[in-house]
Amino acid sequence: DSGVTQTPKHLITATGQRVTLRCSPRSGDLSVYWYQQSLDQGLQFLIQYYNGEERAKGNILERFSAQQFPDLHSELNLSSLELGDSALYFCASSTRQGSGNTIYFGEGSWLTVV
Amino acid sequence: GQNIDQPTEMTATEGAIVQINCTYQTSGFNGLFWYQQHAGEAPTFLSYNVLDGLEEKGRFSSFLSRSKGYSYLLLKELQMKDSASYLCAVTYMNRDDKIIFGKGTRLHILP
Numbered sequence: 001d002s003g004v005t006q007t008p009k010h011l012i013t014a015t016g017q018r019v020t021l022r023c024s025p026r027s028g029d030l031s032v033y034w035y036q037q038s039l040d041q042g043l044q045f046l047i048q049y050y051n052g053e054e055r056a057k058g059n060i061l062e063r064f065s066a067q068q069f070p071d072l073h074s075e076l077n078l079s080s081l082e083l084g085d086s087a088l089y090f091c092a093s094s095t096r097q098g099s100g101n102t103i104y105f106g107e108g109s110w111l112t113v114v
Numbered sequence: 115g116q117n118i119d120q121p122t123e124m125t126a127t128e129g130a131i132v133q134i135n136c137t138y139q140t141s142g143f144n145g146l147f148w149y150q151q152h153a154g155e156a157p158t159f160l161s162y163n164v165l166d167g168l169e170e171k172g173r174f175s176s177f178l179s180r181s182k183g184y185s186y187l188l189l190k191e192l193q194m195k196d197s198a199s200y201l202c203a204v205t206y207m208n209r210d211d212k213i214i215f216g217k218g219t220r221l222h223i224l225p
Contacts, residue, residue: 002156033213042217043157043201056212090156102147103213105156 004106025093118216136202140183
């Protein structure tokens with residue numbers, strides 16, 4: 001158990017819908033990362049927050065957005081869902097910002113768009 | 115670009131040794147991680163290399179050559195539970211805090 005908690009674990013929804021994935025980082029961690037992993041694909045970096053502020057942005061679609069709240073939990077919002085958005089979405093956290101900090105992953109949220 | 119290259123798949127025999135290579139762009143390089151990921155599960159941290167050389171941790175060792183943009187993960191005394199994907203990930207000093215992952219190497223262990 002990494003200490004990173006993600007909900008829901010599984011989600012099935014229809015195309016065009018909107019979903020919110022939630023992440024609670026490890027106790028004391030200020031950085032939260034979101035990654036997308038499609039079948040047979042690598043981990044694609046989406047976005048990172050540090051202490052409530054956006055710190056780095058990756059290949060995140062405009063239909064997707066995220067935020068980190070004062071209590072440090074984070075949410076990833078996915079809207080106008082398409083079949084291709086079906087993937088495993090991971091949240092990860094680390095103690096502080098800056099390269100070289102080990103990140104610890106949650107168990108992921110399986111999203112299936114039908 | 116930040117291409118991180120590692121073999122897609124490898125096969126090895128239980129009890130043997132296997133080396134998984136990873137190459138990356140050297141410009142702005144800061145450090146390199148190795149993670150293990152079983153299918154459908156979260157990646158778990160194995161090692162982190164910043165300086166050149168070999169870091170040994172039990173049956174797993176990781177090597178880094180900064181000048182060559184090259185790393186490898188060495189797994190000894192392979193066990194069936196080592197069947198997993200092994201992800202090489204790199205951080206760059208000039209790329210904010212992004213940790214960029216390779217596509218992973220799927221390792222199959224045969225009895």
